[in-house]
Amino acid sequence: MSKELKFSVSSVSESSAKTKVQTRGFDLIVDEPEALGGTNEAPNPVEYVLAGYAGCINVVAHIVAEEFKIRLENFKVDIDGYLNPNRLFGKSLKDRAGYKNIDVRLHTTSNIDPELKKKWLAEINHRCPVNDNLTNTTPISFSIN
Structure with a gap:
């Protein structure tokens, strides 16, 4: 297999510490712990x-x-x-x-x-x-x- 593989994500900011990310039809949440200003949801x-x-x-x-x-x-x-x-x-x-x-x-x-x-x-x-x-x-x- 010599063809390059491309991986991509697309994200939207939900707050200063929380991001919603999509990749290949999957939704991911990125968040910070409360001690770092987040809501600790992910x-x-x-x-x-x-x-x-x-x-x-x-x-x-x-x-x-x-x-x-x-x-x-x-x-x-x-x-x-x-x-x-x-x-x-x-x-x-x-x-x-x-x-x-x-x-x-x-x-x-x-x-x-x-x-x-x-x-x-x-x-x-x-x-x-x-x-x-x-x-x-x-x-x-x-x-x-």
Whole structure:
């Protein structure tokens, strides 16, 4: 498959902290916790980043496991992201606005040979599109009507 895939979202602001997003016929709500000015009705943007990352790792882990003949059982992905909100709120430019670091932990009850596990993890890391976007610079263009 060499054809590029295009993914798109369209969003409408419902408040200063809440956004309604549509993609492929799905409606998503993005909101902030009350402590950050939202109504806590849905995950916030940085939580969706981690959720997307976990979903991507899940897909790639299963693809690679099948290729490597690993019978994947009870697979689980836990991710923690750490960010300093000072830049977001205009208090300091010391730290970046995004995640300073992200910890990914994969869990499975499968008994995988240590060398094969190492190769499997490296391949997941190498092939996950969200991992690629989080670890490499992606050109982004902004425009306004």
